[in-house]
Amino acid sequence: MSQPRALIKDQITFYGAGSMAEAIVRGIIARSVVLSTSITMLNRSNTERLEELKQRYNVITNNDETAKVRILQNSPIIVLAMKPKDAAASLQQLGPLLSDGQLIVSVIAGLSIKTMQRLLGRKQPIARTMPNTSSSIGLGATGLSFSKEITEDQRQTVTTLFEAVGIVTVIPEEHMDVLTGISGSGPAYIYYMMEAMMEAGIRGGLSPKQCKELTVQTVLGAARMVQQTGEEPSALRAKVTSPNGSTQAAIMMLDQGDFFEDVIAAVNRCAERSSEMGAALEEEGS
Structure with missing residues (x-):
């Protein structure tokens, strides 16, 4: 061969x-x-x-x-x-x-x-x-x-x-x-959300195996939908968020915790920390 x-x-x-x-x-x-x-x-x-x-x-x-x-x-x-x-x-x-x-x-x-x-x-x-x-x-x-x-x-x-x-x-x-804040460290944010989704399922009575399979497929499918349809995440979210429905109730709960701004703050803090680490390295080598 x-x-x-x-x-x-x-x-x-x-x-x-x-x-x-x-x-x-x-x-x-x-x-x-x-x-x-x-x-x-x-x-x-x-x-x-x-x-x-x-x-x-x-x-x-x-x-x-x-x-x-x-x-x-x-x-x-x-x-x-x-x-x-x-x-x-x-x-x-x-x-x-x-x-x-x-x-x-x-x-x-x-x-x-x-x-x-x-x-x-x-x-x-x-x-x-x-x-x-x-x-x-x-x-x-x-x-x-x-x-x-x-x-x-x-x-x-x-x-x-x-x-x-x-x-x-x-x-x-x-x-x-x-960029470090978005894609460099980004997988960790998604894994963290997956952990939370799986834990919610376990607390609701599903098996850990079921929760993992459902969560993994959901995240994979959502990413592929954005990739393959070319639609914006906001547009795809709107399509599955019926007025006064269960998905809207979930989104409202996330908004009460300022989920959107918290994610932005996390990305910004990651970027700041990357900059801080670089400054420390520069000082160390001077």
């Missing part, structure tokens, strides 16, 4: 091996964007985690310090996926290892291109991205911003990388924090 042809032939190193890195790796391997043997995953010291990823995805891993230096020096594409608290020190250590053509792809919330270049100590080509974990099943939503040093080929590589695991939106970098 012949090996599938990959869309991206370059070696890619994931510097950080947490849930977001795993989500992207799972997605790009499943869709033959990059072969597993072209992916290297590194972290600070968690060898057990790297071994788990190696067994699960057949990627290359290494935790030897000398080997990590060599890998980072020679990788055409480095995806920064470490925890924000580790970012400043990691970038300062990475900078002296880099050469001009290496592409940096960041999935670190709040960390600006300007700050990354300052921490690296060089004007490296950088793509700042904000994907979400739905990338692991090909349904991600990723925001992209590029430094002026990036080449057209590098821009296309990054776009291909994330288009293969969902939709891509290229935005001015100053809008990245609000």
Whole structure:
């Protein structure tokens, strides 16, 4: 059986091996964007985690310090996926290892291109991205911003990388924090509402299995209705909200709790926190 042809032939190193890195790796391997043997995953010291990823995805891993230096020096594409608290020190250590053509792809919330270049100590080509974990099943939503040093080929590589695991939106970098509030963290809001819907069903006497199946299908169907009909959510909501009916009673209850404005406030607070984290990282590395 012949090996599938990959869309991206370059070696890619994931510097950080947490849930977001795993989500992207799972997605790009499943869709033959990059072969597993072209992916290297590194972290600070968690060898057990790297071994788990190696067994699960057949990627290359290494935790030897000398080997990590060599890998980072020679990788055409480095995806920064470490925890924000580790970012400043990691970038300062990475900078002296880099050469001009290496592409940096960041999935670190709040960390600006300007700050990354300052921490690296060089004007490296950088793509700042904000994907979400739905990338692991090909349904991600990723925001992209590029430094002026990036080449057209590098821009296309990054776009291909994330288009293969969902939709891509290229935005001015100053809008990245609000995108984080909408799509970066957005799945968590939906999961939270699903938790509440399932709990309501359980308290009403349905089994947990029934509640999960009904809730999952309802959320999936609602999203697909918006996607496939092209109608606005407000119009679709109106169609199922009969005057003085049960759905209207439910919506009125949500409105009493200021549900609409609470969701907007949550998105805004997420964006603010992303900005705060970026400012803290900038201060830490100054």
